[in-house]
Amino acid sequence: MSSSWPLWEVFLRGKRGLNHVHVGSLHAADAEMALRHARDLYTRRNEGVSIWVVRAADVTASSPDEKDPFFAPAADKVYRHPTFYDIPDDVPHM
Amino acid sequence: MTDLLEQHFDATIAHDRRIEPRDWMPDAYRKTMVRQIAQHAHSEIIGMQPEGNWITRAPSLRRKAILLAKVQDEAGHGMYLYSAAETLGADRADLTELLISGGQKYSSIFNYPTLTYADVGVIGWLVDGAAICNQVPLCRSSYGPYARAMVRICKEESFHQRQGYELLLTMMRGTEAQRAMVQDATNRFWWPSLMMFGPPDDRSPNTERSMAWGIKRHTNDELRQRFVDMTVPQADKLGVTLPDPDLRWNGERGRYDFGAVDWSELDAVIKGNGPCNAQRIDARRKAHEDGDWVRAAALAHAAKAAS
Secondary structure, eight states: OOOOOOEEEEEEEOSTTSOEEEEEEEEOSSHHHHHHHHHHHHOTTSOOSEEEEEEGGGOOOOOSOTTOGGGGGGTTOGGGSGGGSOOOTTSTTO | OHHHHHHHHHHHHHTTOOBOTTSOOOHHHHHHHHHHHHHHHHHHHHTHHHHHTTGGGOSSHHHHHHHHHHHHHHHHHHHHHHHHHHTTTOOHHHHHHHHHTTSSOOOGGGGSOOOSTHHHHHIIIIIHHHHHHHHGGGGGOSBHHHHHHHHHHHHHHHHHHHHHHHHHHHHHTSOHHHHHHHHHHHHHHHHHHHHTTOSOGGGOTTHHHHHHTTSOSSOHHHHHHHHHHHHHHHHHHHTOOOSOTTOEEETTTTEEEOOOOOHHHHHHIIIIISTTHHHHHHHHHHHHHHTHHHHHHHHHHHHHHHO
16 A cells, blocks of 8 residues: 655745755655645745755765764865954955 | 764754754664654644534635635645654655554544534634644754754744634624633633643653753643643633633742643543544545555656656
């Protein structure tokens, strides 16, 4: 008795000018049905102007641990931040 | 290695940061979280039935549209929550099987019948009011996907409670018979609403660990008291009497005192002996089984279109 539909991840653009943001997931037999279900499930109160659906199985994610060495290269490059540089207070517009 | 992962988990909780789906977590945390989210999802899905009972008999097109929207929201809330449970590795089809086989529970409140249209109003006012009391703190649950689902749900619940209270206000301005219906519905739903917060703290063995893990933010008794304090002035304004002779303001505590809840009733309903347990599960099983050919046909269509 079990005919399970695959899982889809849903991304919504809340309004023009914003990125699509992940809001959750749902089950649907195909992409078109996933879009319709996403509209019914995640935009009942005008929460979105555009929807992306992606098969959950097609998402490749980084390692589970968010403190992973994978992100370490960003940690030791303080010179990428504007506050790294000493500029006298009386220099205008900087 | 596990020690290090556990330290990381504990530190995340201690800093009141969120646990996210692919993080390492203790097995007991995952199990507790899946059970809590699944039972919450089941409650939303079963919760469609008592009110759905009145959709075809709503007294006006306005009330019918409102009730339809509310019941659709309950379905949506169930879906948000199943989605959150799936991030922990649970399978939605398995959860549905667990619900209809009695392997997992849902809120005891939905095992009471809706005898009159006033029940629709009282469910919005008291049952959704109690649910909001329970759910607002869960927006800060330590498990990220659950907390985010709760934020969406709480935003939508506010409409549910307000439509119920407005419905009751309208009936209270009506005939003597309508006022009697509101009082009768209040009498029937008051105590079951207080039971929604679960057993008293001294009979809730998992509360301590759940609080330590940020799964639960307040104890059952704290939330129950908060609900009583919020609801008494609403009952006064509405003009109904809450069916508790011991209910009175305690100036010393700055809170309302209220009578003892009959916990044997909650135990009986949870064990399956409430007025509607069998009916609710049968209806859910029938909907699931009757829908099987639709799921199969849609899958076959998708497979054919893809080939």
